[in-house]
Amino acid sequence: MIRPTRILKFNESKLLRIQSLDLKSTMVNLIPKRRAELLEIRKNYQNLKVDDITIGSIIGGMRGNRSLLWQSTSLDPETGIKFQGYTIQECQDLLPSVSNKGKKENFLPESILWLLMTGEIPTQQQADNLSKELATRGTKLPEYTIKIMNDLPKNMHPMTQLAIGLASMNKSSIFGEKYQEGSIGKNDFWEYIFEDVLNLIAALPQLTGKIYSNITNNGEPLGKFNENKDWSYNICSLLGMTNSNDSLNTCNFNDSQSNDFINLMRLYTGIHVDHEGGNVSAHTTHLVGSALSDPYLSYSSGIMGLAGPLHGLAAQEVVRFLIQMNKEISSPNNEAEIEEYLWKTLNSNKVIPGYGHAVLRRPDPRFTAMLDFVKARPTEFSNDPNVTLMKNLSDITPKVLLEHGKTKNPFPNVDSASGILFYHYGLKELLFFTVIFGCSRSMGPLTQLVWDRIYGLPIERPKSLDIQQIKNICKKTSSV
Numbered sequence: 001m002i003r004p005t006r007i008l009k010f011n012e013s014k015l016l017r018i019q020s021l022d023l024k025s026t027m028v029n030l031i032p033k034r035r036a037e038l039l040e041i042r043k044n045y046q047n048l049k050v051d052d053i054t055i056g057s058i059i060g061g062m063r064g065n066r067s068l069l070w071q072s073t074s075l076d077p078e079t080g081i082k083f084q085g086y087t088i089q090e091c092q093d094l095l096p097s098v099s100n101k102g103k104k105e106n107f108l109p110e111s112i113l114w115l116l117m118t119g120e121i122p123t124q125q126q127a128d129n130l131s132k133e134l135a136t137r138g139t140k141l142p143e144y145t146i147k148i149m150n151d152l153p154k155n156m157h158p159m160t161q162l163a164i165g166l167a168s169m170n171k172s173s174i175f176g177e178k179y180q181e182g183s184i185g186k187n188d189f190w191e192y193i194f195e196d197v198l199n200l201i202a203a204l205p206q207l208t209g210k211i212y213s214n215i216t217n218n219g220e221p222l223g224k225f226n227e228n229k230d231w232s233y234n235i236c237s238l239l240g241m242t243n244s245n246d247s248l249n250t251c252n253f254n255d256s257q258s259n260d261f262i263n264l265m266r267l268y269t270g271i272h273v274d275h276e277g278g279n280v281s282a283h284t285t286h287l288v289g290s291a292l293s294d295p296y297l298s299y300s301s302g303i304m305g306l307a308g309p310l311h312g313l314a315a316q317e318v319v320r321f322l323i324q325m326n327k328e329i330s331s332p333n334n335e336a337e338i339e340e341y342l343w344k345t346l347n348s349n350k351v352i353p354g355y356g357h358a359v360l361r362r363p364d365p366r367f368t369a370m371l372d373f374v375k376a377r378p379t380e381f382s383n384d385p386n387v388t389l390m391k392n393l394s395d396i397t398p399k400v401l402l403e404h405g406k407t408k409n410p411f412p413n414v415d416s417a418s419g420i421l422f423y424h425y426g427l428k429e430l431l432f433f434t435v436i437f438g439c440s441r442s443m444g445p446l447t448q449l450v451w452d453r454i455y456g457l458p459i460e461r462p463k464s465l466d467i468q469q470i471k472n473i474c475k476k477t478s479s480v
């Protein structure tokens, strides 16, 4: 069931305490200042030039054009992603994890959602409240979505299932309903978008569990949703992959493996949330949302972009690549054979999945975070040939790609490590990995969608040029 929270009116915000304990009240407190800030910029600097657009960028995927407003994350080519200015390590140090445990667990993706939305590190209480709010909203998928998911061919690609499931939920869009009624004005849009966004994110554990059960268990549940647990725990249980009473425990986890898998899920879904605005999934969500399509339709479109092998689907391609290479080489430690395999791949005009990046020029810090997870558990991973190969490749591939000479960034990106860790714990369906990416990626682009409506940003509509127009520009320039 999809539940809206109470819709707040702006004058109520004055009554709210300075530090609100729920996300929506905190947003209400922030909005007037942020809107005024943007208004001021628009008024005083409307015509200030930021960048030159070159012919190269028009025909080269707009690489490097600074032309999008994106609030919560930014990507530096050298140091990688920052979430509201915080590195992954700072997030590890500062963001709340599950409370009431003696041992330090990975931070909750719910904590980072709060950070993305507000720019502030949540208190433990705020993070717990948001976690609880998502669990309450996510108890059950709408009946019509369950019916559609039941009727899908069980061998349909899991990313297609995810996009369909999400798009179907637009039937319950509160924003869509209000807009159709004509009962809301532009300044109010954000509140209803916010409701849809939280409902969508809350529904993802159930939808993900349903897709996994479709592809592995003929649609029969592998676990049950627990309203008293966090978002990532519920994803794991619904995959059948915890040793709690909530789950079939299909991989026979002991306590420590079960806890590690849940923490891997928290880590993975915590660091994949966003990668500034220009990546395909984020940009697509923002673009579709700019036409006032509701969050379900906008993010379903983002998921379709994430499903491309040069973007999120690389996670599945990497695992396939590692497994195949391990079949063809004598040992994951045989450097000469690994190099030969890489050259064979490059010479047949294929990309090395998990390497290269449109913006990054150093190893992806998200890759390093995944590797740190492995290093912290030597007994668990030391005998896994695929994990060994993944680590060795991160040393060997950059040398080969440099010698090959085309790739601007020869270093590993996050996809080179992520899938193989899930595989290690027993998640063997390669086509499924990107669905987990899709759970995580909801948080950044959908946060931006809320802010897009708070700021009242217009429909996105760049100007296109045909070849003749480009040639005319070239001629004009060369005759100067």
Ligand SMILES: CC(=O)SCCNC(=O)CCNC(=O)[C@H](O)C(C)(C)COP(=O)(O)OP(=O)(O)OC[C@H]1O[C@@H](n2cnc3c(N)ncnc32)[C@H](O)[C@@H]1OP(=O)(O)O
Binding pocket: 309, 310, 311, 312, 314, 346, 350, 351, 352, 353, 354, 355, 356, 357, 358, 359, 406, 407, 408, 409, 413, 414, 415
């Ligand atoms: C979560 C994420 O989305 S992270 C990215 C996941 N994707 C992958 O890992 C797929 C492999 N990597 C790639 O295909 C690319 O590096 C991308 C798509 C990520 C970035 O693309 P670009 O910005 O165009 O990369 P770049 O400017 O370095 O490309 C220059 C050339 O190097 C090639 N190249 C780039 N990366 C690789 C690679 N990993 N293996 C082989 N060749 C590569 C490009 O195909 C291009 O060749 P071309 O001139 O013949 O067209």
Ligand SMILES: O=C([O-])CC(=O)C(=O)O
Binding pocket: 274, 275, 278, 279, 280, 311, 358, 359, 413
């Ligand atoms: O930034 C990009 O273009 C791709 C990427 O790593 C992501 O979206 O996570």
